Amino acid sequence: MKARVTVTLKKGVLDPQGKAIHGALSTLGFDGVEGVRQGKLIEIELDETNRDDARRKVEAMCEKLLANTVIENYAIDLV
Amino acid sequence: MKARVTVTLKKGVLDPQGKAIHGALSTLGFDGVEGVRQGKLIEIELDETNRDDARRKVEAMCEKLLANTVIENYAIDLV
Known part of the structure; x- marks a missing residue:
């Protein structure tokens, strides 16, 4: 069995990585982006x-x- | 509108971060784990x-x- 774990920062916790992506998107000309948050995705294959x-x-x-x-x-x- | 982007390594691409998690889980006594892959999750808030x-x-x-x-x-x- 496969487990997909998503780990996200709680509301209010600063997210410098998300901010950096936001800045890079602006630099590349993507406007209309109001916010970016980055999290982690961990896929675990279990024998359960x-x-x-x-x-x-x-x-x-x-x-x-x-x-x-x-x-x-x-x-x-x-999954 | 909110978009959730998941970025994962393609099959066959080495994933040292996943391997490290796998090792740490074993050390903590979690057995029965057959594999771990780590990816990224990016949440983008759009005004579209x-x-x-x-x-x-x-x-x-x-x-x-x-x-x-x-x-x-x-x-x-x-979303």
Whole structure:
């Protein structure tokens, strides 16, 4: 089973990487962009077949390693 | 309108960041992980209201800046 984890910065947390992309887009002539936020996407291939077990496992991974829950949110999609 | 762009490494392209996560998960005692790939998630807030125009614009951004199409794939979701 495959899990797609998206990790995004919480609202209000400064995102210099997003700001840099925003600036670069402006420089390239893309206007009409109001904001850019960058996050992470982590795809995990698991040998788990039970969806509930897989979700629990990936949640534990997020809490322990993949996301810094002080400043980041995470979302898990099982594919 | 908001666009979510996911940029992932193409199949066969080495992913040292994914390998590092995989190693860290093993060290933390998470077994049953068969593979980890890391990608990027970019959320763009556009002042465009037409979906087709928005998609065209974001596609151009991906080709020019957001993705290195030699080694990366991108996918666009309009929210």
